[in-house]
Amino acid sequence: MIKPLILVVEDNELNLRLYYTILQSKGYRVNNARDGVTGVAVVKATLPDLVVMDIQLPKMDGLTATRIIKEEPSTAGIPVVIVTSYAMQEDREKGLQWGCDCYLTKPVNYKEFLEVIDNLLYRSKANNRLKEVR
Ligand code: MN
Numbered sequence: 001m002i003k004p005l006i007l008v009v010e011d012n013e014l015n016l017r018l019y020y021t022i023l024q025s026k027g028y029r030v031n032n033a034r035d036g037v038t039g040v041a042v043v044k045a046t047l048p049d050l051v052v053m054d055i056q057l058p059k060m061d062g063l064t065a066t067r068i069i070k071e072e073p074s075t076a077g078i079p080v081v082i083v084t085s086y087a088m089q090e091d092r093e094k095g096l097q098w099g100c101d102c103y104l105t106k107p108v109n110y111k112e113f114l115e116v117i118d119n120l121l122y123r124s125k126a127n128n129r130l131k132e133v134r
C-alpha cells in the first residue's frame with residue numbers, strides 16, 4: 001500500500017527537519033516547499049494527501065496559499081493543517097474562514113500533531129470512498 005504523501009510548506013530549516021523526523025517515523029512520504037507561491041504550485045502539481053502550512057512565509061503567506069488551495073476545485077478536498085507561532089485570534093479566524101481544516105500553534109505537541117494528521121487523512125479517505133460510490 002502506498003503511504004500518504006504530505007507536503008510541508010515551511011521556510012524554517014529546523015522546523016522542516018523536525019516535521020520530516022516526525023512524519024517519516026509514521027511512514028508518511030514527505031515533500032516540502034519553502035515559500036507560499038511554490039507551495040501552491042507543488043500542491044497543484046503533485047496533489048498531496050495533506051498539507052502542513054506555516055503562516056509566515058516568503059513570497060506569499062500561508063493563509064493566502066490556503067485560500068487559493070481551497071478555491072481551486074482540483075485541490076479543495078486536500079486537508080490543510082496550519083501550524084504557526086502566530087497565535088493571534090484574528091489569524092485563527094481567518095484561517096478557518098478561508099478553509100484550513102485545523103489550526104495548531106507552535107511549539108507543536110507532536111502527539112496532537114500526529115493525531116490531527118491521522119484523523120484528517122482518515123476522514124478525507126472516507127470522503128473519497130463516498131465519492132466513488134456515488
Ligand atoms: Mn515561517
